[in-house]
Amino acid sequence: MSDTRETRGELVGDGCGQQHYISLVSEIISQQTAEAGRLPGVYIMTFGCQQNEADSERLAGVAEAMGYVMVDRPEEASLIIANTCAVREHAEQKALSHIGRLKHIKKENPAAVIVACGCMTAQEHRQNELKQRYPYVDIVLGSSGWQRLPELLYRRLSGERRLFCLDDGGAVPENLPVRREFSYKAWLPVMYGCDNYCSYCIVPYVRGREQSRRPEDILAEARELVGNGCRDITLLGQNVNSYGRDLGTGYDFAQLISDISAIEGDFRLRFMTSHPKDATRRLVDALAKSDKAARHFHLPLQSGSDKILKAMNRRYNRANYLDTVAYIRERMPDIALTSDIIVGFPGETDEDFEDTLDIIRRVRFDMIFSFVFSPRRGTPAADMDNQVPGEVKTQRYLALVELQNAISEEINKRFQGSVVRVLCDGPSKTDKSMYGGRTSGNKIVYYPGEQADIGNFVNVKVERTEAFALYGTKTGEPAADNR
Ligand code: SF4
The missing domain is CATH 3.80.30.20 (tm_1862 like domain)
Structure with missing residues (x-):
């Protein structure tokens, strides 16, 4: 029997039957959890743009709804998803190299399911490459990854052979769960x-x-x-x-x-x-x-x-x-x-x-x-x-x-001496005492901050400016622009 290559139309008529598959996968996961005594992990690698980041939040939501818990290392995961990018050749090579490193994980844990999706894998030549040179990848689908994961995962977990699906522009499903990285x-x-x-x-x-x-x-x-x-x-x-x-x-x-x-x-x-x-x-x-x-x-x-x-x-x-x-x-x-x-x-x-x-x-x-x-x-x-x-x-x-x-x-x-309203993102990577955030105009602002600022608006008086950032201290003074 050859590996399966199908389009959305052949799999789900309306493209939106994923809730049904979420329930079916959940049943399999519950059984596995009872046998293993722990919840299975999901590890998601995201390459590329904000759209892919948003798609990965949806992949994570769907995976959680099926019973997986997020883990920090692929070695701990039963489901590993590479959400790839195709914007440049370099981005594709980077994704392929990360997927290549999953070979040893599959060797250690043959039951782990490896999924490749995103823009790179929406191209037929890349799907063929994965099919031939990456035999440990179980499911390959395009940028509709999060929209079809439950259905394909169910089929793979039910014993079907490797699945390869090119997107065909079917309806985008609504009401699937999302696991957002940030609340604010x-x-x-x-x-x-x-x-x-x-x-x-x-x-x-x-x-x-x-x-x-x-x-x-x-x-x-x-x-x-x-x-x-x-x-x-x-x-x-x-x-x-x-x-x-x-x-x-x-x-x-x-x-x-x-x-x-x-x-x-x-x-x-x-x-x-x-x-x-x-x-x-x-x-x-x-x-x-x-x-x-x-x-x-x-x-x-x-x-x-x-x-x-x-x-x-x-x-x-x-x-x-x-x-x-x-x-x-x-x-x-x-x-x-x-x-x-x-x-x-x-x-x-x-x-x-x-x-x-x-x-x-x-x-x-x-x-x-x-x-x-x-x-x-x-x-x-x-x-x-x-x-x-x-x-x-x-x-x-x-x-x-x-x-x-x-x-x-x-x-x-021009911002020197003015008060700006900043939505705080948290400590800077290089200096933990300095917190960073953005103004309405998307300017990056650093100031000596505290944990409680994260996710909140803070007014900062600008004391120093550079081409890429503004620096200052928190103030009780009102901001010139209250957005
Ligand atoms: S073709 Fe590419 S660059 Fe042009 S508008 Fe669409 S996404 Fe943007």
Whole structure:
């Protein structure tokens, strides 16, 4: 008998029968627990972006509902899940290397079930590779991992052979449990997939077409979060600005922002990631009116050259982008703007790069995330023949970082002496006496703090600033911005 390769449609007609499988797996786990005298452990490795982190919280919730308890080491687990990333070749190699290390665990404990899911394993060639070269991996499925785990686990535990499933864009199940890493801040996925096909990006190929969650499901989850004391909610999606388009009801992201903002409570509302072509005035107006929306807008530019934006298939140009920024600043003068920039995209000349530097100087972002273009197999940009030499990419990257650091430093100096409201995350990794948190504008702030601050808003008087952080001490004075 060969290993099983199936699609969602063949497994569960409506894609949403997972509660039934949770009960079936729970029965098996109860039996195993009675025999072993202890609860089985689940260990989850998460690679990649915030969407994967959110998916892992859902994987953990589903695993707990089936009777597993979270453990800190794979050696202690009966269920090991690798939630992989495909954004770059390097990310895939990293995930494969971690999966490779599980071989000895399977040898020690043949009953352990090993699952690989996420964006990397949504690609057929990677599934084939895992099938042939990683025989100890039991279940391989794509980015719908958390949505289908109970069903596939049940089948494996019931004696079926290894299972390989490619995503087929079926319905996203609702009401499955979530085990959140933090109580005071939360990811809240509003949609899955992407329809944009930027020429450098693998996401539409591995996460499928856009699927928006129903507003009532999102609002119910947001209300529950706020009711449980959550103070910072980040709405997640590959392109949140196009939220709702596939629902066909006219309900859009601006409406979602307004409706979540109407929930009573002291919380901040964030979102990521935006696409400039879909960042409408209606959305900006909704943000400006909201007393919950954080004063931070991450608007990935990617390049300041119209020629390169076209080659990237971004579907906006310099002028549109600058118009959007001008309107955001007109409606919210205190907003912090951040962006993503890719340097060295195929065909990028010195003039194109100059256009990027020019737009950075004009907009003066609070911060940017800069990336050196690396060809991603399976995307059109990987096959473009005018690739930029490595040393040129490095030089441009360094020039970009130098310019941006100087701008960030100047912008942050403005906070010197002011009082900012910080949601405390806890002690810094390098100095346990210093606690860190974020402002509404997403600035990182460090101050001498205490355990009780974690998860709470604290006012901090800024005494020193750097390009990447503000430093100060707690104060009873009111913050200039009370968000
Ligand atoms: S908008 Fe473009 S870059 Fe963002 S996920 Fe979609 S295809 Fe990728």
